[in-house]
Amino acid sequence: MSTIAYQSLNPPSRILLGPGPSNIHPRVQIAMSALMVGHLDPYFISIMEDTTRLLRSVFRTQNELTFPVSGTGSAGMEAGFDNFLEAGDTAVIGSNGLFGERMVDNAQRTGAQVIPVTADWGRIIEPESIEKALKSQKKVKLLAVVQAETSTGALQPLLEIASLCKRYGALFMVDTVTSLGGHEVAVDDWGIDICYSGTQKCLSCPPGLAPFSVNAAAMAVLKSRTTKVKSWYLDLALLSNYWSTGTRFYHHTAPISMIYALHEALALVVEEGLEVRVKRHLRNGGALQAGLEAMGLTLHAQKGHRLSSLTTVGVPEGIDELKIRQQLLNEYSIEIGGGLGPLKGKIWRIGLMGHSSTAENVLLVLAALGKLLSKAGFRADTAAGEMAAIQLLS
Numbered sequence: 201m202s203t204i205a206y207q208s209l210n211p212p213s214r215i216l217l218g219p220g221p222s223n224i225h226p227r228v229q230i231a232m233s234a235l236m237v238g239h240l241d242p243y244f245i246s247i248m249e250d251t252t253r254l255l256r257s258v259f260r261t262q263n264e265l266t267f268p269v270s271g272t273g274s275a276g277m278e279a280g281f282d283n284f285l286e287a288g289d290t291a292v293i294g295s296n297g298l299f300g301e302r303m304v305d306n307a308q309r310t311g312a313q314v315i316p317v318t319a320d321w322g323r324i325i326e327p328e329s330i331e332k333a334l335k336s337q338k339k340v341k342l343l344a345v346v347q348a349e350t351s352t353g354a355l356q357p358l359l360e361i362a363s364l365c366k367r368y369g370a371l372f373m374v375d376t377v378t379s380l381g382g383h384e385v386a387v388d389d390w391g392i393d394i395c396y397s398g399t400q401k402c403l404s405c406p407p408g409l410a411p412f413s414v415n416a417a418a419m420a421v422l423k424s425r426t427t428k429v430k431s432w433y434l435d436l437a438l439l440s441n442y443w444s445t446g447t448r449f450y451h452h453t454a455p456i457s458m459i460y461a462l463h464e465a466l467a468l469v470v471e472e473g474l475e476v477r478v479k480r481h482l483r484n485g486g487a488l489q490a491g492l493e494a495m496g497l498t499l500h501a502q503k504g505h506r507l508s509s510l511t512t513v514g515v516p517e518g519i520d521e522l523k524i525r526q527q528l529l530n531e532y533s534i535e536i537g538g539g540l541g542p543l544k545g546k547i548w549r550i551g552l553m554g555h556s557s558t559a560e561n562v563l564l565v566l567a568a569l570g571k572l573l574s575k576a577g578f579r580a581d582t583a584a585g586e587m588a589a590i591q592l593l594s
């Protein structure tokens with residue numbers, strides 16, 4: 201008899217309204233328990249092919265190399281920088297939150313020169329600041345920004361930055377981890393050269409894969425590298441041999457059950473329709489934000505540039521932010537997130553992503569938060585909050 205202490209697996213049922221993961225659809229849960237086959241089995245290869253087709257539709261791209269990198273969203277980020285930067289290159293990176301900072305760190309590790317363009321956490325990066333940075337360098341190889349900054353709730357506009365990239369001859373890379381499947385993302389129409397995402401946010405799939413898409417222009421730049429990509433695992437030239445129809449040359453054993461899950465999650469996105477899905481996120485995010493303001497709280501992210509997939513709201517003076525989050529979890533089984541870095545203790549982050557973005561969840565979190573805040577001594581006008589939300593939901 202073993203003496204090792206362990207428990208039988210029995211996770212609680214949670215309403216996941218944090219910065220990710222979101223709740224997953226029952227069909228995705230079932231897909232994960234589908235029978236195992238070999239990773240070169242013709243059946244699995246047909247699922248890989250479906251998955252790339254579905255991903256192209258969700259990224260709105262014709263890019264041949266569109267596939268899920270094995271690893272979480274950060275693996276997608278790292279694949280982007282490791283492949284497209286090397287010592288001697290220069291990159292300009294928007295940094296207005298934790299994930300912008302992570303991009304800067306990733307880029308610096310390649311040995312490239314990195315010019316961060318900063319803004320306060322909660323504000324967007326102004327295109328003028330980007331242009332100033334582009335102008336200041338002889339040649340910028342890559343410009344990267346986060347579309348949906350999960351640490352601040354800011355939604356970065358991309359069109360002007362895309363045209364600056366064209367004008368200055370820089371590759372344009374965008375992090376869509378908290379936007380793909382919830383906000384509009386149009387890789388081809390917007391001139392994005394390299395785009396990556398994560399599965400656990402608006403796609404409502406478990407964490408574990410990083411959808412990735414790269415166009416032919418960027419692949420041509422990749423060929424001009426003078427040094428080998430340092431990461432063998434994330435080397436796009438090798439990965440493309442595995443993910444391209446026809447070759448299927450073994451690289452690593454694909455995480456089969458995760459790809460089943462992503463296949464099902466993407467099928468759900470396509471069945472709902474991208475436009476309808478984006479509208480659902482907009483409606484629910486807008487209702488939550490109106491409700492929080494009507495309750496007497498202050499939204500954190502810059503007005504006019506707020507995410508609908510993730511709302512940031514200020515913690516009122518004198519309120520213990522961690523205690524409220526613990527009460528939400530213990531009393532209502534609702535998970536929300538706290539602030540990170542300079543926003544630690546100052547904001548809450550409330551996600552309404554994918555399968556979690558519902559009218560019921562908007563009303564539930566407003567009611568629960570309002571009740572707990574009132575109990576803690578903040579005069580939250582919960583009824584006004586619910587009324588403001590319902591008006592936008594009906």
Ligand SMILES: Cc1ncc(COP(=O)(O)O)c(C=O)c1O
Nearest residue numbers: 272273274299348350377378398
């Ligand atoms: C905008 C953004 N980029 C990158 C990441 C990293 O993704 P992961 O935690 O899946 O590695 C996250 C995760 O929250 C994110 O929100």
